[in-house]
Amino acid sequence: MGAFLSVNRLCKxxxxxxxxxxxxxxxxxxxxxxxFGPNGAGKSTLLSIVSTLVSPxxxxxxxxxxxxxxxxxxxxxxxxxxxxxxLLYNHMTALENLIFYASLYKVKDPGKTAxxxxxxVELYPxxxxxxxxxxxxxxxxxxxxxxxxxxxxxxxxxxxxxxLDQYAAAILTEQLAELRDKERTVIMVTHNLERGLNTATKVxxxxxxxxxxxxxxxxxDRTLFEAAYFKxxxxxxxx
Amino acid sequence: xxxxxxxxxxxxxxxxxxxxxxxxxVFFGFLLLVILNLAIPLGSEISPETGAGILWVAITFxxxxxxxxxxxxxxxxxxxxxxxxxxxxxxxxxxxxxxxNFVLMLIAQCSIIPxxxxxxxxxxxxxxxxxxxxxxxxxxxxxxxxxxxSAITAGTDRNEALLPLLFYxxxxxxxxxTVKVSSLIFQGAAPGEYSxxxxxxxxYGCIFTGLGxxxxxxxxxx
Numbered sequence: 305m306g307a308f309l310s311v312n313r314l315c316k317x318x319x320x321x322x323x324x325x326x327x328x329x330x331x332x333x334x335x336x337x338x339x340f341g342p343n344g345a346g347k348s349t350l351l352s353i354v355s356t357l358v359s360p361x362x363x364x365x366x367x368x369x370x371x372x373x374x375x376x377x378x379x380x381x382x383x384x385x386x387x388x389x390x391l392l393y394n395h396m397t398a399l400e401n402l403i404f405y406a407s408l409y410k411v412k413d414p415g416k417t418a419x420x421x422x423x424x425v426e427l428y429p430x431x432x433x434x435x436x437x438x439x440x441x442x443x444x445x446x447x448x449x450x451x452x453x454x455x456x457x458x459x460x461x462x463x464x465x466x467x468l469d470q471y472a473a474a475i476l477t478e479q480l481a482e483l484r485d486k487e488r489t490v491i492m493v494t495h496n497l498e499r500g501l502n503t504a505t506k507v508x509x510x511x512x513x514x515x516x517x518x519x520x521x522x523x524x525d526r527t528l529f530e531a532a533y534f535k536x537x538x539x540x541x542x543x
Numbered sequence: 544x545x546x547x548x549x550x551x552x553x554x555x556x557x558x559x560x561x562x563x564x565x566x567x568x569v570f571f572g573f574l575l576l577v578i579l580n581l582a583i584p585l586g587s588e589i590s591p592e593t594g595a596g597i598l599w600v601a602i603t604f605x606x607x608x609x610x611x612x613x614x615x616x617x618x619x620x621x622x623x624x625x626x627x628x629x630x631x632x633x634x635x636x637x638x639x640x641x642x643x644n645f646v647l648m649l650i651a652q653c654s655i656i657p658x659x660x661x662x663x664x665x666x667x668x669x670x671x672x673x674x675x676x677x678x679x680x681x682x683x684x685x686x687x688x689x690x691x692x693s694a695i696t697a698g699t700d701r702n703e704a705l706l707p708l709l710f711y712x713x714x715x716x717x718x719x720x721t722v723k724v725s726s727l728i729f730q731g732a733a734p735g736e737y738s739x740x741x742x743x744x745x746x747y748g749c750i751f752t753g754l755g756x757x758x759x760x761x762x763x764x765x
Contacts, residue, residue, distance in 0.1 A: 357624055380630040391625035393616075395557050407549050408629040450625070 307366070308333040308489050309354070309458065314363035316349050316513075323349040325513040327363070331506070333457075334487035336480075338500035338521075341510035342537040347493040348388075350510065351460045354491065355385050367458065381409060384456030386464045390447040394436035398427055398446050401435060402453055409454035421449035425475055441472045448476055459483060461492040465499055477503070497530055511536040546631030550639035554613065555646065564609040564647060572605035572655035580662045591729035594667055595722045598659050602652060602678075603685070603711075603718055609647040610689030611706045613640050614697040623697075623763055633760040637690060641752065644686040644693075652678055670728045677728065680741060681721045683748030688713050691755040694762045717747050 309331040316324040323346045331337055341347050352358040354365055356376045365372040367379050385391075392401050402418035411417050422428045425445040435443060444467055451459065461480075465473050480503050483490055494500045501507065507524055509517035509532065516536055558564060579597050583589055589597070617623040626636055656678070660668050667674075689710060696705040720740050727737045 355628060357627060377630050377632065380628060383628060385624075385628055387621070387624065389621035389624065391622055391628075392620050393553075393557070393622055394619055395560060396553075404549065404553055405625065405629065408546060408626075408631055410545070410630075 307331070308335070308368060309491075310364075310366040311350075311354070312364045312366070314350070314353060314360050314365065316346070316353060316358070316361045318349075322513050324353075324360075327510070327513070327515045329508065329515060329518055331489055331491070333489055334484070335506055336484050336490045336504050337492070337506045337508060338504035339491060339493045339508045339510055340495070340497065340500060340533055341493075345510045346513040347510050348462055351385075351387075351462050351491065351493055355383060355460050356380065381454065382457040384451040384454065384459040386447055386451045386459075386461045388462055388466070390435070390443045391450060392435045392443060392446060395434060397432050397434055398422060398438070399431040401446065402449055405450050406453045411454060417453060418449075421452060424452075424479070425449045440467045441469045444468050445472050445475060448479060452479070457488055459488055459490045461490065461494075463494060464492065465494065465496055473499075497533065501526060501529065509533055509536050544635070546629070546635040547639045547642070550626065550631070550636060551642050551646075554616070554639070554643040557616065558643075558647065564612045565650060567608045568605045568647065568651040569654045571608055572601045572651060573658055575601040575604060576655065576658055576662055583663075588666070589663055591667075592722075592726045594659075594663050594729055595725035597663065598656070598725065599681075599718060599722050601655055601659065602648075602681075603714065605651055605655065606648050606685055606689065607707050607710060609651065610644055610685075610693050610710065611696070611703045613643050613647075613690065614693040615702050618697050618702075627763060634756045637694075637756050637759045638752075640693075641686045641690040641755065644689050645682050648682050648685060649678075652682075667729050670731070673728045673734075674725065676741070677721060677724050677744075680744040680748060681717065684717045684744060684751060685714060687748055687751035687755050688717075691751065691758065691762075694755075694759055717744065720744055720747075 307330045311327060311329050314324050314327040315322070327350060339347055349358065353360050356372060356379065359373070370378065372379055396404065399418055399422065402421055403414045406414035406417050419428070419431070422431050425448055427442060427446055427449070430442070435446065438446065448464070464476055468476060477499065480490070484503065484505070492500065492503070501521065504521045507519060507521055507529065508515055517532060576597065579600070617626065656674070692706055692709045696702045696709065699705055720743055724737045724740045
C-alpha cells in the first residue's frame, strides 16, 4: 500500500527556539498514529503544520503524493481537526455551527448531516441552544461533530480527551474506533498512554522536537513503551 | 463565491442577532453630530467646507467601532482557524470581512447622513445623489484598510485601542480627499472639478483590497 501521508525532514523554529528537528514519518491509509511526548515537545506544532495552519521552516508534507503547501485547498477538503480550541461560534446554536461548517465544505445536505452528527454526539436535544451556554464537555462533543462534518479521510486530534467527562470520552472512543474501522488516517496527540495505546496502529514519541520513537503498535510491548516514554519525558523537557 | 457568501451571511446574522456594533456606530455618529452642532450659533449657516468636515468626522470616527469587531469575533474559540482549515480561499475570507464592514458602515450612514441634513440645513440635501457615490467609494477604502488592520490587531490583547492608531494615519489621505470632494459637491461644483479625485478614491480602495488579500494569510497564520 502507498503512503497516504508523508512527512519529510520537517523543521520549525519559533523566535530562535527549535520546535521541530528533522521529523520524518510515513502513514498509510487507515493508520492510526498515537503521538506521545512531554509538554513543549513540538506535538501541537507538528499538527499545526500538517493542518496547514503553520508553514514549516524546512521540510515537506505530502498527502497522496501532493505537496501540502502547493495544493492546500484540495487537501483541506479531506481534513478534520480537533484542537485545544473548539473553533465554534458562541453566538450561534449547535445546529447553526454545524450547518455553517458543513456548507463551507460543500457537504451535499448540510442540514441532514448536521442533525445526524448531533445525534452521534448526543447533543440533538440541545441543537437549538447557543454554544455559549454549553459546558466544556458539551463544546468538546460538538467540536468532535464539527471535525467530522466533511467525513474527513485524515483526522488530526490534539489532546481530544482533555476536558471530557467519562461519558463524552466514551463517545469519542466509540467515534475513534469507527474511524479506524472505516480506514480513516488519524494522528492523535495525547498524554493519555492508556487511551493512546488502545486505539493506535502506530505509536510515536516526540521529545525536544525530535521523533525519537516510531513503531507499529503490534510490535510494541506496553510496559516497555511506558518505560521508554517516561525516560524520554524525563530526559527531554521543552526545547 | 460560495465561501464569501457563507461567511458574509454568518457575520450579518451575528450582527442582526446582537447589533452591538451597529448600535454603537449609529449612537456615536449621532452624538458627534449633536455635539458639533452645539458649537454653531443658532440660525447661522455653515459653509460647505465645514459641513463636509463635520459629516466625515462623524462617519469616520463612528466607523472604527464596527471595524474592530468583524475580525475579533473570529478570535473567540479560534474560529479563524476553523475558516482557515476549511477549503474557503483567503481571498473569499478577506472579501467577506471587507463586505461586512462595508455593509455595516453603509447601514450606520443611512442614519447618520439624514441627521446631518436635519441638523446642518437642508441646503445640502440637493447633493445627496452625488454624495452617495462619494460615500460608496470612501467606504470601499475604509473597509479595505479597516479589515486589514482589524486582522492585524485581532491577534493582540489591546485590539480596540490599537486599531485606531494604525487605521487613522493610513486613511488620512482618503479622508482629506473625501472631505474635499464632498465640499465641492455641497457647493454645487461641476463634476469635472472633482472627477479625478473620485478615481483616486477608487484606486485607494482597489490598492488596499489587493494588499489585504495578499497579506491576510501571513497575518492570520502563526
